[in-house]
Amino acid sequence: MSDFVVGLTGGIGSGKTTVADLFVAQGATLVDTDAIAHELTRPDGAAMPALLAAFGPSVADVHGALDRGSMRRRVFADPAARAQLEAILHPLIRQLSLERVRGAGSPYVILAVPLLVESGSYRERCDRVVVVDCPESIQIARVMARSGLAEPEVRAIMAAQASRQVRLAAADDVVLNEGSRDALLPQLRKLHQKYLRLSSEKAKANC
Ligand code: ADP
Numbered sequence: 001m002s003d004f005v006v007g008l009t010g011g012i013g014s015g016k017t018t019v020a021d022l023f024v025a026q027g028a029t030l031v032d033t034d035a036i037a038h039e040l041t042r043p044d045g046a047a048m049p050a051l052l053a054a055f056g057p058s059v060a061d062v063h064g065a066l067d068r069g070s071m072r073r074r075v076f077a078d079p080a081a082r083a084q085l086e087a088i089l090h091p092l093i094r095q096l097s098l099e100r101v102r103g104a105g106s107p108y109v110i111l112a113v114p115l116l117v118e119s120g121s122y123r124e125r126c127d128r129v130v131v132v133d134c135p136e137s138i139q140i141a142r143v144m145a146r147s148g149l150a151e152p153e154v155r156a157i158m159a160a161q162a163s164r165q166v167r168l169a170a171a172d173d174v175v176l177n178e179g180s181r182d183a184l185l186p187q188l189r190k191l192h193q194k195y196l197r198l199s200s201e202k203a204k205a206n207c
Helices: 016-025 033-040 048-055 068-077 079-103 120-125 136-147 151-159 164-169 181-205
Strands: 005-010 029-032 109-112 128-133 173-176
Touching: 005 016, 005 120, 016 029, 016 109, 016 128, 016 181, 029 033, 029 079, 033 079, 033 109, 048 079, 068 079, 079 109, 079 120, 128 164, 128 181, 136 151, 173 181
Parallel strands: 005 109, 005 128, 029 109, 128 173
Antiparallel strands: none
């Protein structure tokens, strides 16, 4: 069992997924709350019965998975629907992520949470917080290239997230992702060594 949890966060397009994959390549276990949300809303996902009961059959696509586009439009226009959606999904995501963190066999776990800084309950679970950071102009360019969204849409998503300053203020460690992917490697190697050391110190202190 792994007892050392590193929360990984960053704004949209900062490079969280890219950085998480590099931690995994070095041997860390990744527990990704976004991926868990997708699992829960697959056709046979554990959240689907409650979502169908709350919102009706139109929330599912032809395969029985959550129709994310339609749900997004609905909660955008209706705060009560958003609260209802979150009341169904968030406890399930928390429970499953906790189980996976507990079950991990690696010396430390990367717990990827896009809104970690905004969420007190995830922060409490983390021994450290690592923030993936880059200038906002790069975030916007990456998300536009990846998703085809227009700049105002990307800016609207960013406006709903913590600002770069607030996120950095919450960081114990920062991965700067403003250059090439290769520039990430030395930063990641250093952090990996640091987390191995800190997790082993914590394990000794708990003995
Ligand atoms: P997030 O998970 O934070 O939204 P991603 O890791 O998915 O960010 O990165 C956003 C996009 O930018 C992806 O298409 C990814 O391949 C690309 N990307 C991330 N880091 C770099 C980099 N250093 N150089 C070039 N492209 C990058």
